[in-house]
Amino acid sequence: MNTTGIVSRMPLPGPLPSSMQLNEQGRLRHLLTIEGLPRALITEILDTAESFAAMNEQAVKKVPLLRGKTVVNLFFEASTRTRTTFELAAKRLSADVLNINISTSATVKGESLLDTLRNIEAMYVDMFVVRHEASGAAHFIARHVAPHIAVLNAGDGRHAHPTQALLDMFTIRRHKGDFTKLRVAIVGDILHSRVARSQIHALNILNTGEVRVIAPKSLLPACVETLGVHVFHDIREGLKDVDVVIMLRLQRERMEAGLLPSEHEFFQLYGLTEERLALATPDCIVMHPGPANRGVEIDSRVADGPHSVILEQVSYGIAVRMAVMGMIMGGASGGGANA
Amino acid sequence: MRLAIDNGRVIDPASGIDAVTTLYVGGDVIAGLGEAPTGFVPERRIDADGCIVMPGVVDLAARLREPGFEHKATIASETRAAASAGITTLVCPPDTEPPIDSPAEIELINRRAKKATGVFVYALGALTAGLKGQQLAEMAALKRAGVPGVSNALRPMGSPLLLRRAMEYAASHDLTIFLHPIDWSLASQGCAHEGQVASRLGLPGIPEAAETAALGVMLALTEQTRARVHFCRLSTARAVDMIARAQEDGLPVTADVAAHQLFLTEMDVADFNSLCHVIPPLRTQRDRDGLRRGLKSGVIGAVCSDHQPHEADAKLAPFPATQPGISALETLLPLTFRLVEEGVLSLVEAVARLTTGPAQILGISAGALATGRRADLCILDPRAVCEIKPETWLSQGRNTPFFGWSLNGVVTYTLVSGRIVHESTRT
Incomplete structure (x- = not known):
């Protein structure tokens, strides 16, 4: 059993550089912000999304790219629409999806954001899709989650989406x-x-x-x-x-x-x-x-x-989110839909 | 104990002494300089060759977190840290829990401080009851209990009218008022300097005008009331200029700056570094340079630590949700000496801004090395490298953005009332 997720780590405060969203090979490890992404990578995401967009128009809208992976929609701020498109994107890639809505009043009751993370990551999940009212929340979570978990920023404060x-x-x-x-x-x-x-x-x-x-x-x-x-x-x-x-x-x-x-x-x-x-x-x-x-x-x-x-944007949203999830977790690129 | 400190470079800005000589300590006072007093036989000699012998540092702002926040720090832990950092006198702001608004809290702090290292702790009294900014605190009682001044710390005053009344009342009792020039309405929910970094990160900003607008009102009321006002923790170059003009006009105003404001800028927040979350916020390079110039010219008379120790969790959250403040006792002296290396201050000016400057603001006799004065001093080895490693600190707060920095200047000895309260094991 993979236990890397629940090894206790002593978290330390410090800088949270956006560079952590790329690995040594320059591939996406997390998606936290657009700032600092190479143009080639953005183009690659858009190209990958093209293939998923074509697939979404077909009768069978599902590929097994992320079979066995678990995506957690971790929403600290209410949003049905955005959460739904992330959920659909993950499901069309055959991932299992867990929706967790945490009202900030619950975290005020004493459980820190880190405690919340530790509890959910102990469930052996692979990706957090995070929305939070505080700018920098996705960076913070990416820095402090278990190393095998990817973080996808679904909106942090006024900072990035x-x-x-x-x-x-x-x-x-x-x-x-x-x-x-x-x-x-x-x-x-x-x-x-x-x-x-x-x-x-x-x-x-x-x-x-x-x-x-x-x-x-x-x-x-x-x-x-x-x-x-x-x-x-x-x-x-x-x-x-x-x-x-x-x-x-x-x-x-x-x-x-x-x-x-x-x-x-x-x-x-x-x-x-x-x-x-x-x-x-x-x-x-x-x-x-x-x-x-x-x-x-x-x-x-x-x-x-x-x-x-405006309505095209909504449907393309699913393809783009599939592309990002596929590239981070499934190694998809370009012809991702055919993987 | 009779002590001879040999061959050190004795710097005392108060008397103008700057000479390599021997300093004698007898009992709790300085017994002499240069020639040993007649009949003086030291029990111990300290070789201070190559070191600086200076008055103990007087720190105008150090949160000790007691009473109320003992999970962050205690009077015992923080005064021990202060002693190790050459600080022999420190001032704690009144925002404890309960706030320091009656003699009872002052007695408690005095009692605990006495039981600790002996580092002198002055509590500032609250300007308003409970620091709520609604009703004046019993300032005369606070004065009798020994406060050197009154302050509302980082809590808003209900109105300029109340501030005026508070200044009039404090002035009637010859109390210095320590004011933080922050307009809390303009600061709104901000957590970083309103500028390009905050705009990029989407952090709610605190505009420069939050400081200058508040300062403008406070200076006008100073002129009106002729109260003695000390402005705490300047963060903008414009505020320095405003205070310089007020001083030229003869207003009884002084100012200090936190050491971190002389080194860090908004750029240090750029990676959501919660260790750089401070109030007032880190501002621009231009502001940092203006603060440095103000310190050089003496418009800003003191550098303080603005020590705010936190438990790790206080800084482990998304930036806006973290608690502001830096644990800073153990970086105050080496950072200030860094300004000498960078050509901002002369060595004597650096010592003055840490000793005589703040002592004058407080109206206390500490911060001087003349014969007969209380022997509060420290010996600093300017050649020794001080690696900023919070895990080795005595302060309970490890929250410093300076970790990993390498600064020159290690405090080898600290004496309070003639007693050695810190002796470095490193040299």
Whole structure:
């Protein structure tokens, strides 16, 4: 029996470098953040996802790549949609899936995050898909889990949501091909968005022609331009000639925190309408990580209109997550679906 | 005990002495310098050849964690660590549990400190009852119990009006007020400097203005009330400039900086290193350089450890969920001396910022080596390499981002009231 998972280890605090997500051969060991991933690796993930996307459209949607592996969806923050796509991805690779929802109130009761991890890893599992409200949680877990367990970040605080960014890149690539000629605008609450941060890194690694962010200052992080974006406060200027518009979800709490006066005014200034979309290129695509607040950040006519690829994003999400899981645990690459 | 410390470079910024000479200790005081006092026959001689003999370090901020947080550290463990690090006097902030807001807590701390190494422990009294920022603490009673000043530590004051009243009241009782210039509303839920690193990591930020806005209000109230105010733990270059101007204008204000702020910046947080989670946060290189300049010019009169020992679990969580603070008693002296090597301070300035500077801020007579003064001193071998290995520390807190650093300067002896409380086994 493999007992490496329950050997007691003395954990020590210290730096949690993102470089730990790659092994000595430069292969994915964990997926924690997009930042620092080589372009070739992102391209390989997207290529692998292509083969799974084709498979997902077939009648039999299952391969035995991860048979005998156990994936644990460890969600410290509620999310049915994201968890479901991870669950489907794992099941289509024939892995066993365990869903564990831990409300933070349970951890407040005295069990530390490390205790929780120790208990679950003692069940001989192979991968943690982690969502947590604190930035850096996935790095922390990757550093302290048993060495044979891989960690897939499904969203940590405001920091990163790498699989969402990858599925967005997949969607853009399917529609637009070459990134170097594209203008991409991300609109809305950049400050609190882990999705936006991961998208910005991915777009820049893929050499996107221009990455723009469009938001009022109160929804932009400090020094946002150092992430490699051009900043616009006026949506009309920002949308001019863009090829891809990515709308972000606006949480109601932002009004309460005094960052915005009202949903109404936000829609007036930053909501994506058909009229504003006309400022973009004629074949511009409209994306949203979901769930969209219709009438707050996006008009229903745009969300359901001909430029929208929002539902495609959801289905590609499964293929991309299969690719990442397959590459980390099953050695899949390129023609992963045929393995 | 009668003691002769031979051939050391005796540095005493208070009297301006900087000479290789012999220092004599008789009983609990310094019996003489240079020539032995008549009839003085030492029972023991210490050869300090090549070493620096300096006043014991006065540390303006060290959490001892007692009462209330004995799982982190105790007065006994931390004063032992202080002695080993050349610290002979230290100040503990009032944020214990219960807070130091009545003479009872001060008596308890004094009693336990006396039973320990003998390192002098001064407790700061609370500025408000229970540090709740709502009602003034009984400052006159605290003063009678011996506090050198009052502070609300890292807890918000209810309003600028209450702060004004507290300053007026403290000034009436000739108490120095130790204020942390942090606007807690602007700091919000932040855990790192609001700048490019926090933005990249998605960590809630604490803007520079959290410090400068609070400082602006506090300086205006100082002018209004003429209270004696000491500003604790500056983290921004702008705050240094503001205090420099206030001092030029003749306001009775002083300031200190934590040693780690003189070396680390926001970049050290870049890998979610919870050991670098501190409040106020590590800021930019420009801020670090501004703090260094302020220390050199004397606008910042003291370097302190800002010692905050933690159990390992306090730092083993995702960054925002970890407890801020660094265990720092045992790095204070070698880090400050590193500033001499880096050309930031002269040796005498470095000693002054650790001894006379903080002693003046506290209004106590420690931190000097003149004949007749209490013999609180330490001997430091500047050639010996101090490897930062927390596993060998005496402090119960091992939480240091400096582990693995190699610094020059090992404390070979520490004397408190003429008694050897630390003797290095390494040389």
